[in-house]
Amino acid sequence: MGYVTSLFARKVVAAAGSGVNTAEVLSSVGIDPDGPWNPRQMIPAEHYYDMLERIADQIDVTDLPVRTGASMQLDQYGALGLAFKAATTLRASYARVERYARLWTSVVEYELRPATGGTLFILHRTGERRLGMRLSNEATLASAVSIARQVCPVPLTPMEVLVRHPAPRTIAAHEEWFGCPVRFEAELDAILYSDETLARSNILGDKGISQYLTTHLDAEMAEITQEPALIRQAKAAIAQALSEGAPKMAKIARILGLSVRSFHRRLSEYGINFQALTEETRRDLAEGLLRDESHSLAEIAFLTGFSEQSAFTRAFKRWVGTTPATYRKDISHR
Template sequence: MGSVTSLFVRKMVAGAEPGIDGAAYLRSVGIDPDGQWDPKQMISDEAYYDLLERMGEEIDITDLPLRVGDSMRCDEYGALGLAWKAAPTLRGSYMRVERFARIWTSIVAYEIEPRDGGILWIEHRAGERRLGMRLSVEADMASAVSISCQVSPVPFQPDAVYFKHKAPATLQHHEAYFGCPVHFNCEHDALLISNEALDQPNKLGDEGITQFLMPHLEGELKGLRDEPSLGDRTKEAIAKALSEGPPKMEDIARGLGFSARSFHRRLADHGLSFQMLAEETRRELAEGLLRDQQYSLADIAFLTGFSEQSSFTRAFKRWVGHTPASYRKTAAGL
């Protein structure tokens, strides 16, 4: 499972207003609508795609990713945006995003592929080509054009745009925005950019800023760690909720930034079920607490989500074949 910056989520929601209840959409994925815009706050890709698809059930979203992409500004990308502006040429800007995009998202990788007279700027994104993903890809391509226009000293437009997914009902919005041929059902999601455009000196190119920023970005990239698996994150959330009783899948899903339907599907994709993870979590927590003599059996029953000690005893014997009391004695070497 991947993650995206909440900046993209907020931008999409803002672009869809007033046709939707934006505050409700943000809260549904764990974002405080009245809070500060924090690009480092991340949500899962599945939650993001679900949100976009739910918006599509309320309003016409054909041109939404284009409007959102057009609204993106270099400064909103923090140090990466500053590195984009400070690169000596637009080619350098694209090379920096190819290198450091992982700081902003774990679901996308970029590749620069040389072509006669230019490059193909390719976006790689794994997963089912669902509507939410299609909208996200289109917004990414539109934003690349927007921030290219912001740093180029001359009007910028790609030579062609390519999308892997099928075309929307009308192409007028896409062709008007990109100002070039837009192709669908292609091998890649990509922009074709000429060498002439790439070799233009950026308006704000600054070698001094570049020398300062590059070690900082390399440090951020090095500091990234692989995210815990969905199963591990689910078990952690279940463990935290157990003292309130057996947690409901819907509540855990919401806390992890999923809809219940998407959460169930993602678990199934990994060969997991919520019930299985809940049982494993309760058993593992009970075993750990039983090895600690400071907790009574009644305490452990409560902490593992049982309303009665007798229910805990029956469940534990089913899990490991011993009563909690005999397990504790064995663990203590008695």
């Protein structure tokens, strides 16, 4: 199961304004509406998408992603926000995001990629492109431009913004805020910048402070990427049992030497349930097996606990947003 920082949820709800019940919406995703804004408090990504879709049932969300992105402030991102400010150029700032985004989300990766006429800052997110994800992607792109404008010494305008999903009913607010063409149904979710823009010195860029902050961020990254021993052991046990079908919680608890009740409680302490852990294990195992050409799709379906290849294909498309065959073809060309 993927997670995102609660900061994003709070910002969306604030941008939605009086059209939604703030306390009710935040509580629905486990956020105390009266508690402090803590970017390190994480919520499941699927719950975040659910929340966005509930908001869409109550108000017109056409320009909500832009308003949300425009409200993002670097000071609210903790050490990563400070590192973004202290980087010497905008390219270096975005390189911090590319390297350390795992501190605020486990469902998005970023990439700086040379392109014709400049450089793309790309947002990579897999999964079904449901409404909640589409709104989140638009808000993320707007946020990326908003924080760049906070460090740039002159007015900043991208060359173009690319969005993979279809356009909303109007894109006037998007193009007005970005200040450039916004092209929907593109091949990527990305922002195209001129190399001149990315090379420009930041207002508060400081090489020494930047190095100090990146050392701190490296320590934070090491802390969050160390998966708890119980989770590692449970995933290994699930992976071993999958060839006999999706395992029962009681069986995995027994392998680990725990009662079902204790196993459930300890998983809850890490913010995950057994069903989600099994899904995550199946997905990780499937992606790994697809990188090995010696396994047929039918074999991979069996090894990940599916009785039929068609069921595996449907599940994989739900997880990643594409079929196993297409996924295997794409990674072979990377």
